[in-house]
Amino acid sequence: MDKMANTELLKKLDAAIAEKSLLKHPFYQDWRAGKLSRESLQLYAAQYYRHVEAFPKHLRVLVARTNGPLQGLIRENLAEEENPAGPHPKLWRDFAAAVGVGEDDITCRPALPGTQAVVQKFREICGDRPVEEAVAALYAYESQVPEIATTKVAGLKKFYGVTEPEGLAYFEVHEDADKAHRAAWREWLGEHADGNEM
Template structure:
């Protein structure tokens, strides 16, 4: 057991090294958010853009779920999917609707959000996640989910604090972020445990898992590049 723990500790250290260059809290757009430098128009544009990834997230999970054999992994993916879609009792509402509340709080209409022609970087993000869910190794697909959801709580906390401090936005418009300060802690823990179990049986898959996590983290960063490019071109 000690050898397994030691090997896994080394793996997760390498994982964090691979995703560290794409720490979203260091992205210029989120830095501007934290400092109160974004306008409400900037936030409205971001909300309308990023909703498409949030809305698509359940489809990533569904794609992975549909190809897994009966067992623990498939059921854990389904539990996550149920929460995202709001059919889990604890969630109450689909997370995409909670994000739509944020967009509405920034002044965007549902039609404006749903009909938005997203930036190429956002399209690439959604394509990347869809492709990663079809990775031959299920552990690689889960690494992409872990790379995303393990970072969400800290990001959500920073966003909620920024909305309250700089934009006077709390309540329903900030509910997506206050929920995700805790919701994805459990999700990330599940992905990590499942990845550990998979790698214990197939340590030769480590590089594929590391590469998938890095690819997901980079795609998330680049999607924000598109948001920031639009913001700076407007301003």
């Protein structure tokens, strides 16, 4: 695939991401408008933890399937996820605690079918799909996270009484970190979407 074809591919991918933007989902619209019940927020915090906890595992699987610059890119992302000063699953548990979710609610509550599907889909993408497809999927996912995180922080402060740094840290980290991830995934796709440098 030449540069021009890659540019067209990225345009199509960006259009698809914009069309299916998570910020258009009713849950996120309700979050921004302060319409979520405390119970809905707590259920979300308990369930989404499964994805946050599994995400580094998915990246490790993808690291094992790659080499060269792409492997380095994924390792950097993984290092941020597992940062000893603030591993992302711990930051998420801090958010969950800030909205009234206990450790037992996170670890003992069964995953709902939709939660299981998200974790399974990421496992499949990172473990079984062609590497180019995995990178495109990670780009589609992480390209939306900074704006979603900003929206969540604003909503948590304004409507849901979460103002302590610990309760906001997960989202504040992602406001910045995923801008870099978005740019890195996009750059790789622009240069290597033909699969020659995995």
